[in-house]
Amino acid sequence: MSIETTAPAPVPTPQAGRPATTAATTATDAAARSTASALFRTPCYSWCIEPGDDDEPTAHESARVDLAPPPGMEGITGPLMHAVLYGNDNCTNPTPNVHLTVGTEDDPYTILTPQQADEYADRLDAFAAQVRHLARQAHEPRPEFCPEFPWCKETGEHNVHTSRELALPDPDGTGNYLGASLMAEETEGNQVSLGFEAGGGWTGLDSAGLRAEAKRIRDHCGELEKLAEFLSCEEANNRLHDTEAATR
Structure with missing residues (x-):
């Protein structure tokens, strides 16, 4: 009886110029691929226009967004404000942030998170809306002044004429020490009178009473x-007393 034997599989011969694959070479290849990925960052962010260079291979920066000054503003050679999106894979938090600069590139800048940048953009939208509103108001027709009295501040049709108040505000600005204004009513024949405010109360005065x-x-x-x-003398005495007390 003959016994058939199976010959062992031949050992692959390494190709010329390429070493045989071992656990050690596999780990080396993985490290090399990781290093290449860190160096070249492929693929990069869609907004990145300056892939990392040799000095900072993991940095990403977007195109700059400028807010140009309005026409005719003298003394301004650059944008009023500009912003860029910047990120670095080696940072503790690699999430890109918005770098916002008021003035030129040499001026200080602030770093905004995406949420902060979005909130600040809302404020810029609100400011733009206010500027647009001012522009539209400039085209509104000026109301006609009162044809009856040149001092009357009322516009349009009105039966009671009042002037602006000549007031002396109190120190904290919450009220007035004194106030005076002219008024006239058509129901009383448009006779001009004066209202005088003092201490929160109003009284009518004629010219002699006002003088x-x-x-x-x-x-x-x-x-x-x-x-x-x-009071100035008393304050000086108080300061002298405090000085003498401090030196004892």
């Missing part, structure tokens, strides 16, 4: 000036 009130105010201002001089 008398103006004199009282001038006299009172003189008293206030005297009081200011006295």
